[in-house]
Amino acid sequence: MDSAKLVYMANQIGKFFAAQGEEAVVAGVADHLKKFWDPRMRAQILAHLKAGGAGLDPHVRAALERLAL
């Protein structure tokens, strides 16, 4: 799938959780991706992260790093 589209979608999710408070955002994004994204989509955005993660907002990047563990 188009990585740019996945990055856009992940950043959208990040914007919602960012509004819920600093402490909720990383966990919120990670939990959302785990619950609602098909594994191949997660794998692709994690590969994008590994390749530098261009375009990812900081909170989303942190959430993906948590997911990658």
Next chain:
Amino acid sequence: MTLVHELDYGTPAKASAQSVTLEIDGRAITVPAGTSIMRAAREAGVGVPKLCASDMLEAFGSCRLCLVEIEGRPGTPASCTTPVSPGMRVATQTPLLKDLRRGVMELYISDHPLDCLTCPTNGDCELQDMAGAVGLRDVRYGYAGENHLDAPKDESNPYFTFDGSKCIVCSRCVRACEEVQGTFALTIDGRGFDSKVVAGANESFFDSECVSCGACVQACPTATLSEKSLIEIGTPEHSVVTTCAYCGVGCSFKAEMRGEEVVRMVPHKDGKANRGHSCVKGRFAWGYATHKERILKPMIRAKISDPWREVSWEEAIAYSASELKRIQAKYGKGAVGGVTSSRCTNEETYLVQKLVRAGFGVNNVDTCARVCHSPTGYGLKTTFGTSAGTQDFDSVEQTDVIILIGANPTDAHPVFASRMKKRLREGAKLIVVDPRRIDLVRTPHVEAAHHLPLLPGTNVAVLTALAHVIVTEGLANEAFVRERCDWEAYEHWAAFVAEERWSPETLAQATGVAAADVRAAARLYAKGGNGAIYYGLGVTEHSQGTTTVMAIANLAMATGNLGRPGVGVNPLRGQNNVQGACDMGSFPHEFSGYRHVSDDAARAVFESLWKVKLDPEPGLRIPNMLDAAIDGSFKGIYIQGEDILQSDPNTKHVAEGLAAMECVIVHDLFLNETANYAHVFLPGSTFLEKDGTFTNAERRIQRVRRVMRPRNGYADWEITQLLSNALGYPMTYAHPSQIMDEIAATTPTFAGVSYARLDELGSVQWPCNEKAPEGTPVMHIGQFVIGRGRFMLTEYVPTDERTGPRFPLLLTTGRILSQYNVGAQTRRTANVAWHEEDMLEIHPHDAEQRGLKEGDWVKLASRAGETTLRCTVTDRVAPGVVYTTFHHPDTQANVVTTEYSDWATNCPEYKVTAVQVSPSNGPTKWQEEYEAQAERSRRVALAPAT
């Protein structure tokens, strides 16, 4: 089987805490205070003759047939207009009454055609019945006097005829149009002998404001207003109670039959969703079931450029199964998936998701709710704990203030709109939040207290501004919040919405709504009594759809408008069974009853019963499937009853995704647009041809009952079962009731549901289980399903779909009364008479700038694509905003909509597309190519000579 006769009590039931006991013809009867003598008599088993009375209408007292004598009172009052009183002694049959009634009937019959034998309602005519009931044997006045026997017929309506010669001017039709439908299209013109029923300003029915709901036809006691199908076929001999397959209101109908031929669909008074009312779709637009374009034989082809080849069911199913197996063997298990249908039954959607999860071994299953109310599921589950509306439709009768956001019920949910209008006529207040001036802003005897004509895409801003006013002006119901909600979350939220950046004054420029109107609306909702919010796809189909649903939930919690009749959060669901499709586990991340696939306990229930290991990871959603297809990792799909090419956004992208697949199986009634890219076509069955259940927008589970054999050979659940068995995953259901039993066994909210229970209760609203054996009309009484209501912060994030010099206007899309969804059904009925093409609404200012006049062809272009259609110039839309419907494939409004979608659910942002409109003199190149491709794709090869 026999005809289902519903007793007519003459006047509506009255609700009162006080009861009254009286005596009618020597029988004691106790009824609520305010009940008419006529109704009390009927309840006591005494039928008082009547013509102008009906229990669907308030008493009128004009026909003078229902006279009674009351001990101690002078005269002969009309029993319909006279309320009961304690100790009253009533006689319904005395020598005086007999003489009076016979005299009245003589006058009626002296001016009525005596053509009973050839009359379409012979045997089903109240005038005929009453002539018999009063013992009319002759007419002393003769028939030669002045009369109305030459009054003309009005046959302009495609579905019913008005024959003025048979009219007795009882006003039932006029009152039905006013009281039941709320359109006020009919009136009595003239006085005395010249009185006659007229439509509009003495126009034909078709040219008038009549919306063809059928209420007048149902109310008519003679053959004056008769269905054309009844005139053509004759009177029905049996009837079957079933549920409409159009919108999410879920109207209950009596399918009145002669053999396997539908004579007419008559709304069922006992139907708790519609209470005996109907709209032009459910009442009349069922002819698609026998339309010549319906496909009745399975077809296959190796390539989408090949013509179709008709094959046996065995070959079609075997081919489908072998292709799906081949694809999985070659590309991996996850390369296939399925789409369940919101037009099919609960049992059928349950079976499709079971086939995908257990048969295919993946969670790549989705449903059309993806593109409509998926944000409702996410938003309400997060805030309240349940993915559904909180009320029943009856709740509106106790509402004082209605907020209507992004919904146009008079077009999309017309029967509920009539109930809403009735409540508004009784004095409830209305706040409309919508970019368009929808009919409910101002319609006969209804005027919204406030219309907030916001710019498309600013829902969250307006709702947060409403919350700002409620909090900063001290209008919140803190007692409710402290008792029922998470107080800490509330405080956090209250501090957030109180920030000056959310004040109506600050946001006015962004939203286009005057601050004073927002403040007044907030005050009215918070302090105007029972406040209820109703919303539609104008809320959900945005990049912030889910946030908007949460903002709505916040408002209801903050004002204490939850947990009792008259209040609540009420999503108006689009398709007939979209609630049910969601309930049945059609989403890729959850099983039936909204339990996540990663929930070990829930998964264990299904693994044990289905005898298969299930995937704990979520699957692909429809847009993800299309992306994955283009990417090469998704190759096969089984689509039941859904036309994703026409209904999903960015048509070119959908087409590209479908074209990239190696096996597209379309299971539908007609060769829809998606079928242009299909390799297998499995002909589907209509709602008239199968048993099952639908669940409407108020969580009401209702029976769908078969009235004729499937013309294609199988009900849809049988076809899914055939495919499953061919794939090697056995399914052995003999009847849909067995599927419902399995749903009940696996789904806690459906634990008490069975066909026997539904037959017993008529219908039931989930949750229906041990705690609520008769269902749950109002949710969250005393406690939220989640425990304490959860306030969520609703940051307004403007959509990235912005206007600019190239695309300066905002397009929003919607529906029209006579058409349904992609129009596959309604376009194949006479409903096209009202809407034969999609039109673009454009404001006079924008039209003038572009040199456009009413009816001109225009090109509608966006970043995604362009199409042409004709325009209508109207100030119903604001300057800068244009609007169209998406019912016609030759327009393909979704060619121009984009792939922007809701952050949480990927629900497309249909409601905001930046566009340009310019004059045009013909179809676009894309339209021409599409039409040619569609025509080529629908070729069916001639069968070889045998």
